[in-house]
Amino acid sequence: MNDKAIKAAVIGHPIGHSKSPLIHNYWIEKYGLSGSYEAVDIACENLKAGVENLRDKGFAGFNATIPHKEALLDLCDTLDDTARACGAVNTVVFKDGKIRGYNTDAFGFITNIRAAAPDFDFAKGPATVIGAGGAARAVLFGLIEAGVPKIRLANRTRAKAEALVQSLDPQQKVIETLDWDQRHAALDGANFVVNTSSLGMDKQPALELSLDDLPPAALVTDIVYSPLETDLLKNAKARGNQTVTGIGMLLHQARPAFEKWFGVLPDVDETLQERVLK
Numbered sequence: 224m225n226d227k228a229i230k231a232a233v234i235g236h237p238i239g240h241s242k243s244p245l246i247h248n249y250w251i252e253k254y255g256l257s258g259s260y261e262a263v264d265i266a267c268e269n270l271k272a273g274v275e276n277l278r279d280k281g282f283a284g285f286n287a288t289i290p291h292k293e294a295l296l297d298l299c300d301t302l303d304d305t306a307r308a309c310g311a312v313n314t315v316v317f318k319d320g321k322i323r324g325y326n327t328d329a330f331g332f333i334t335n336i337r338a339a340a341p342d343f344d345f346a347k348g349p350a351t352v353i354g355a356g357g358a359a360r361a362v363l364f365g366l367i368e369a370g371v372p373k374i375r376l377a378n379r380t381r382a383k384a385e386a387l388v389q390s391l392d393p394q395q396k397v398i399e400t401l402d403w404d405q406r407h408a409a410l411d412g413a414n415f416v417v418n419t420s421s422l423g424m425d426k427q428p429a430l431e432l433s434l435d436d437l438p439p440a441a442l443v444t445d446i447v448y449s450p451l452e453t454d455l456l457k458n459a460k461a462r463g464n465q466t467v468t469g470i471g472m473l474l475h476q477a478r479p480a481f482e483k484w485f486g487v488l489p490d491v492d493e494t495l496q497e498r499v500l501k
């Protein structure tokens with residue numbers, strides 16, 4: 224038996240704010256494993272050397288956050304389907320001398336909704352997605368995989384939304400792009416609404432979105448989790464809509480990554496949720 228401690232990390236720049244060490248070290252302890260997970264600050268210009276350094280030090284792999292998720296595509300020897308489709312790598316495994324890239328964000332997004340709202344049916348109607356930045360890719364990919372029949376995508380810069388559709392749904396079978404001021408009307412008949420933009424986050428401008436046309440049965444979520452209960456979620460809840468906060472996406476995306484390095488698929492328990500929100 225090999226009882227050597229397994230080492231993993233999260234890389235980013237800056238990286239001090241990352242909650243990933245708390246999450247993974249909680250699981251290492253909970254499952255009685257011999258290992259460690261640390262935050263490593265790597266500037267963009269040092270990415271290749273930084274990754275090789277982790278490999279040479281015997282790390283099993285790492286998570287990546289801003290600004291490295293896209294640049295890692297070119298550094299990986301292999302990519303899973305989600306990383307390729309999303310154009311971003313958030314998890315790397317060093318295996319057999321190869322750098323293997325994965326993306327677990329779409330899994331995290333969909334699994335969070337399924338865990339919080341087990342009866343919710345993605346296939347029942349259209350989804351409205353606000354924002355088309357980096358985070359939107361995994362959300363859109365996840366929604367298509369989950370069987371959402373139609374996605375209305377509203378972004379301030381429509382050309383950015385169109386470019387995203389080009390790579391994710393080139394025949395525009397599912398995603399339809401809209402002008403930014405159409406976002407309110409895009410809630411009419413929606414089954415699901417998600418904010419993937421940075422609007423509503425602490426220190427960012429508010430998300431102005433009229434919920435007047437939103438059906439009462441629609442589920443509303445936000446990938447912003449600071450504050451945990453954004454104005455979007457507060458307003459939706461006040462109207463009686465079911466809401467799911469964004470923190471679970473962060474927790475669930477970490478699970479398959481942890482499994483790849485440590486060999487255990489961990490669960491998201493209440494203690495972990497409390498700790499991460501402190």
Ligand code: ATR
Nearest residue numbers: 354355356357358359378379380383420421422428
């Ligand atoms: P991330 O990595 O979080 O996706 P990003 O790529 O900069 O960051 O995307 C931020 C998202 O928030 C984008 O959809 C952005 O809209 P643009 O594509 O038009 O830039 C959106 N966003 C940020 N500030 C905004 C604002 N003041 N009004 C409307 N949308 C905004």
